[in-house]
Amino acid sequence: MSDALWQRQLETGLAEMGIELDQSQQRQLLAFLALLNKWNRAYNLTAVRDPHHMVSRQLLDSLSILPFVTTDHLLDVGAGGGLPGIPLAIVFPDKRFTLLDSNSKKTRFLTQCVLELGLGNVEVIHGRAESCDPQSRYRQISSRAFTALDNLVSWCGHLLANDGEFLAMKGQFPDDEVAALPAGWQVKSRHSLLVPGSDGERHLLTIDRTAQPQ
Incomplete structure (x- = not known):
């Protein structure tokens, strides 16, 4: 796979999505993709192994939620291979991103990405979400290919600010998962995502509490 084709x-995908990035940011995104492709051979970071699909299913898919990232400090749970956290951090250098994963191989990869790409706005944490005890809770928590929605709110609800929201990235709309949400949680909004080069459906669900704690 040639760098020129990637x-x-x-460039084509960003134009279709209406996203304007400078050349430095585009180079960083492609450098991240090259790292992901290289490390994936040994670390099994992502199921996407065909280089022809990597830009669409990894970079563009991650960037499809750009309009919904409104917080100054986002937590990406089950960060895995750094999707969507690393691409978002490249595009939003003035925002902070914390990437949390329980797999030590994946957090080693993420730490290497931070070093090689010079991402001073990214913190990597190795640990389980249930055991994480941050100094302050997050206004937004992103999740991509991590777990079912009921697990997401159960495992990570204590990390979310009272008025915060989850940004849950899904393929087809997960009716069964929505129906299984525990009491106290609701789907605030749902959005179909445009991901150039992707044939399947992509959705973003924003999930928040149904009532503020007293």
Whole structure:
């Protein structure tokens, strides 16, 4: 797979999505993709192994939630191979991102990405969400291919600010998962996501509490 083809796919996809990035940011995104592709051979970071699909299913898919990231400090749970956290951190250098994963191989990869890409706005934490005890809770928590929605709110609800929201990235709309949400949680909004080069459906669900704690 040539770097030139990845670059053309990225430029075309960004244009279709109406996202304007400078050349430095585009180079960083492609450098991250190259790292992901290299480390994936040994660390099994992502199921996407066909280089022709990597720009769409990894970079563009992650960037599809850009309009919904409104907080100054986002937590990405089950960060895995750094999706969507690393691409978002590249695009939003003035925002802070905390990437949390319980797999030590994946957090080693994420730490290497932070070092090689010079991402001073990214913190990597190795640990389970249930055991995490941050100094302050997060206004937004992103999740991509991490777990079912009921697990997400059960495992990570204590990390979310009272008025915060989860940004849950899904493929087809997960009716069964929505129906299984425990009491006290609701789908605040749902959005179909545009991901150039992707044939399948992509959705973003924002989930918050149904009532503020007294």
